[in-house]
Each structure stands twice: as structure tokens, then as C-alpha cells.
Amino acid sequence: MRCISIQGTARYESIIAKRGRKLALIARFLKCVGFFSLIGNNSSLEHALQGNCVNVLIAYHSDYSNTKKMADAIAAGMKVSCSTANITLRTALETAMDDLVSADVIVFGTPVHMGSMAWQLKQLVDRAGKLWMEGALEGKVGAVFATGGGFGGGGGGVETTMVSLHSNFLEHGMMVVGFPKSLPGYADGGLQWGAYGRSGDHQGMPATVSEAALAAARSYGAHVAEMAVKLID
Numbered sequence: 521m522r523c524i525s526i527q528g529t530a531r532y533e534s535i536i537a538k539r540g541r542k543l544a545l546i547a548r549f550l551k552c553v554g555f556f557s558l559i560g561n562n563s564s565l566e567h568a569l570q571g572n573c574v575n576v577l578i579a580y581h582s583d584y585s586n587t588k589k590m591a592d593a594i595a596a597g598m599k600v601s602c603s604t605a606n607i608t609l610r611t612a613l614e615t616a617m618d619d620l621v622s623a624d625v626i627v628f629g630t631p632v633h634m635g636s637m638a639w640q641l642k643q644l645v646d647r648a649g650k651l652w653m654e655g656a657l658e659g660k661v662g663a664v665f666a667t668g669g670g671f672g673g674g675g676g677g678v679e680t681t682m683v684s685l686h687s688n689f690l691e692h693g694m695m696v697v698g699f700p701k702s703l704p705g706y707a708d709g710g711l712q713w714g715a716y717g718r719s720g721d722h723q724g725m726p727a728t729v730s731e732a733a734l735a736a737a738r739s740y741g742a743h744v745a746e747m748a749v750k751l752i753d
């Protein structure tokens with residue numbers, strides 16, 4: 521299934537939406553006549569017929585809503601490049617193993633806490649260790665984002681936080697999508713590993729992630745969905 525590039529116009533978005541509605545109608549008809557029960561529990565076929573580009577899970581932790589804003593922006597960007605993507609947002613603590621297994625794309629987001637990820641996300645990473653034993657996440661697409669208070673452009677530990685999330689995805693045999701410098705917004709909220717928002721001001725006091733960082737997160741989301749469709753097809 522093909523998705524439009526992030527430079528796609530509203531015209532393409534409406535064509536894709538129409539195609540999605542048509543496929544959804546076909547899927548609903550097949551459901552009514554019992555087609556899916558006849559061929560067994562084939563949820564991926566049902567999913568494909570419904571015109572969904574990809575199943576996305578965005579799992580994040582956020583105490584003060586900055587990381588949540590980034591999660592919402594990434595989801596919004598994904599919808600732009602892949603209007604039929606099926607996106608689930610969950611906090612790290614409420615994320616179940618089934619959420620990870622049923623996703624084609626897993627996006628992890630965290631605030632930087634003392635130079636690394638928040639314990640709530642680490643707890644999810646560790647819980648998913650049993651999926652590593654089963655190889656259940658192999659071949660899925662991973663992407664990451666983080667927020668930090670600052671000081672400095674990258675903040676205190678944001679890069680290492682993102683890299684450690686990449687390491688975890690790679691350990692599972694997943695494919696990782698970074699944030700290429702050619703994407704819109706890279707200068708405001710991109711690091712090669714993923715999307716970044718700085719929530720502290722220049723005095724080191726809490727502020728909020730900037731609109732520019734949220735725009736970069738939308739751009740990253742659009743890119744991740746587009747890449748995921750290419751990689752998974």
C-alpha cells in the first residue's frame with residue numbers, strides 16, 4: 521500500500537481518503553457476509569482491506585505534558601502522509617505486550633530524566649524482554665522522540681536517551697527510522713536519531729516545547745509513516 525510523500529497536496533490527501541472509504545466499505549460488506557470467519561481470523565487481510573497503511577503504537581511517558589504534546593504532533597504528522605494509518609497512543613505504563621505485538625510501527629517517547637529515559641518507559645522496555653525471547657518484534661519499524669529541559673541545543677542527555685532506545689529496538693531485530701536533516705523542521709526539533717523538544721528556557725526554568733519543535737515532530741511523524749509503508753510493503 522502506497523502513501524504520499526510529506527510534500528503531498530490536499531488533492532492527494534482527498535484521493536487517499538476516498539480510496540480508504542471505498543476499501544472500508546468493501547471490508548464492511550465482507551464482514552457482513554461472514555467472509556473473515558470463513559477464511560479464519562485473518563486480521564492483517566481485514567486490516568489491509570480497510571485501507572490502513574500501517575498499525576502504529578506511540579508509547580510515551582509524560583509528567584508535565586511536554587512529551588505528550590510531541591506524541592500528539594507525531595500522530596498528527598503520520599495522518600498527513602498516511603491518512604488511513606491506525607494510530608494508538610498509550611502511556612508507557614498502560615502499554616500491554618499485545619499493543620507492541622500488533623503494531624507495525626512502534627514509537628517510543630520519553631522526557632530525559634537524569635541523563636536517560638524515564639523509569640516508566642524503561643519499565644516497558646524491560647517488560648518487553650520476553651518478546652525478545654520470542655522474536656515477536658522482529659521486522660517492525662521503530663522511531664523515537666524525547667524532550668529535555670536543556671541547557672544546550674541537545675539538552676542534558678537527550679542524544680544518549682534516544683540512542684539507548686535505538687539499541688533496544690535493534691536488539692529486537694527492528695528497523696529504526698531516524699530524522700534526516702533534509703526534513704522540514706530539522707533545525708528546530710530534529711536530531712538524527714529522532715524528534716526532540718526542549719522544554720526549558722535559557723535560564724533553565726521550565727517553559728514548554730516550542731511550536732517549531734512540534735512542527736518538527738509532525739514532520740518526523742509524516743516521514744516515519746512514509747518510510748514504514750515502504751519498509752513493510
Ligand SMILES: Cc1cc2nc3c(=O)[nH]c(=O)nc-3n(C[C@H](O)[C@H](O)[C@H](O)COP(=O)(O)O)c2cc1C
Nearest residue numbers: 582583584585586587631632634635668669670676
Ligand atoms: C526527575 C527529573 C530529571 C530530569 N533530568 C533532566 C536531564 O537530565 N536533562 C534534561 O535536559 N532535562 C531533565 N529534566 C527535565 C525534563 O526532561 C523536561 O522538563 C521534560 O520536557 C519533561 O517532560 P514532560 O513534560 O513530558 O514530563 C528532568 C526532569 C525531571 C522531573
